[in-house]
Amino acid sequence: MTESTRRRPRADALRNRERLLAEADAVFREQGTGASLEGVARRAGVAIGTLYGHFPTRTALVAALLEARNRELFEHGDRLAADPDPARALADWIRAVVRHAAAYQGLAAELAARSDELQDSCHRMTGIGDLLTDRARAAGALRGDTTGADLFTLMNAAAWAREHDTPAQADRLLDLALAGMIAR
Amino acid sequence: MTESTRRRPRADALRNRERLLAEADAVFREQGTGASLEGVARRAGVAIGTLYGHFPTRTALVAALLEARNRELFEHGDRLAADPDPARALADWIRAVVRHAAAYQGLAAELAARSDELQDSCHRMTGIGDLLTDRARAAGALRGDTTGADLFTLMNAAAWAREHDTPAQADRLLDLALAGMIAR
């Protein structure tokens, strides 16, 4: 690997990338992850080919958007792993991920699809889920044999419900599942 | 309303309608409710305009497909309303609806959208859900204040999970929520 292949990106390319991410975030919040990419490019002031140059697929764009937000989320998860109340930590984690996954309409489906571009995020999430459920189980706060995979399913389903129902209804779904999961 | 406006449909029109429904069912089972309508028409041996003549929107086609299946489902619900074990009846109903709503990929989203074409079905479902939860509550088999609307949210979310996860994972989600709903 010669030095030249590792050159820093051109300044205009970096700036275009940033503007594309900022506009994609705004557009996806308004219209969901299925929004027109042509519109994103136009709002960012670049041609559609530039968007494809930076992000070859829609999912790649979504993955790039999630990266910054994910870091924050995972840090929160790591902090929760040291929480003195494992049951509360688990519930807290679930609610945090659901809010996270309901940022854009369609994001829950994107996550549930487990595409290559997003599988790092998915693994990270189930990993933290496994850790938190293990701790809760060890503390006798869990009934049943809930795993990180169960959490992942629940969180995606609740995020999807949040997109299609009212947030209040989605919260009731979460409360129901939590009541079934956590020992009284 | 003169007699002529109530004439029975032409025989070929009726036959085309039946063929379109049969092929749409097959195609939606294979490819989901988002499948190409052009393909449905081609498989039914009619032009695309004929499909639109019978079913002006995709949702209208889905609604027509559901009609026959719904009748069966609602009869099951009515029978369950007389079940001696209200908790078991409730769990039975939920599982039946989820299987029903996971017939085609995308059907859960279609139901959750509560379009005009499908709102009769949705009302009927929440109605039966209200009845079954009321009976379970009266029998002391329920904890919390679960309603038919909660059931509707849960059933759609579980059906959606069934589309994106394995059926086994979706069942675990259902079990979790049921455990939270039904008094031990």
Add this chain to the structure above:
DNA sequence: ACCTGAACACCGTTCAAGT
């Protein structure tokens, strides 16, 4: 190295003409 935007491809929907 990156950007542009015309060109291509695909599919949903309509509607004038036909039977």
Add this chain to the structure above:
DNA sequence: ACCTGAACACCGTTCAAGT
């Protein structure tokens, strides 16, 4: 009364030409 299918519209994606 119903069917046909060409025509239109829309949008995602690619790539040759330009800087």
